[in-house]
Amino acid sequence: MxxxxxxxxxxxxxxxxxxxxxxxxxxxxxxxxxxxxxxxxxxxxxxxxxxxxxxxxxxxxxxxxxxxxxxxxxxxxxxxxxxxxxxxxxxxxxxxxxxxxxxxxxxxxxxxxxxxxxxxxxxxxxxxxxxxxxxxxxxxxxxxxxxxxxxxxxxxxxxxxESGQLVSVHEKQSIRQLKEEQGLVKDPEQRRRKKRKKVVNPEKVHLPNDHHFL
Ligand SMILES: [Zn+2]
Structure with a gap:
């Protein structure tokens, strides 16, 4: 067995x-x-x-x-x-x-x-x-x-x-790798960091009558 x-x-x-x-x-x-x-x-x-x-x-x-x-x-x-x-x-x-x-x-x-x-x-x-x-x-x-x-x-x-209708996973990965190397694909981590930076805007923080949504 x-x-x-x-x-x-x-x-x-x-x-x-x-x-x-x-x-x-x-x-x-x-x-x-x-x-x-x-x-x-x-x-x-x-x-x-x-x-x-x-x-x-x-x-x-x-x-x-x-x-x-x-x-x-x-x-x-x-x-x-x-x-x-x-x-x-x-x-x-x-x-x-x-x-x-x-x-x-x-x-x-x-x-x-x-x-x-x-x-x-x-x-x-x-x-x-x-x-x-x-x-x-x-x-x-x-x-x-x-x-x-x-x-x-x-x-x-x-x-x-096998019959050539699709790109294999290996090929897909190397395509992605190439794109990454050339900066065409941003990894999600980078994107997140960028977004967080945008939220902190020192100019707006110091405005006297500052509204949250302005
Ligand atoms: Zn999880």
Missing amino acids: KITRQKHAKKHLGFFRNNFGVREPYQILLDGTFCQAALRGRIQLREQLPRYLMAETQLCTTRCVLKELETLGKDLYGAKLIAQKCQVRNCPHFKNAVSGSECLLSMVEDGNPHHYFLATQDQNLSMKVKKKPGIPLMFIIQNTIVLDKPSPKTIAFVKAV
Whole structure:
């Protein structure tokens, strides 16, 4: 049984490596539901994930996932402990946290440039992930970790690239990189900083009859 399971995983991994540039160490983004399932199934993720994927893995999560687990209280205390041991990857929500699922979806946007795997038990999130090509999806079923087969959307995408209808993710990334190098794309961080600067206008602050909206 186990050998078949690993064989399938190996095949799927090969597919994601060849077509989407997924590389070791595999970056696995966990949400609260996955941590909770691992806890229930007494699965030692740190041991079992690398064994199952036959490669080095990095368990990661986001601040929004951690925050959500905190607000859910003591029922998810164990899951929170697991999530806290993961590396925290920067998400764009440092001011206002969003739900874990919304956050993780944002992490794999624009062709999943960081090659994240998404590990969740949330059916709703899984469905949304499957609609985006190129994201390896993991879940736990019957106390066993499973790497899902590539979604139909993913397979359709690869076929379209092969037949020359689409630009592949690799190509897209190098185009973006070129644009960035030439200053054609501003990274969101820069944009945000600029905006903040605009708000502080010393001339207006010192006006005697200053109205907020002037
Ligand atoms: Zn977030």
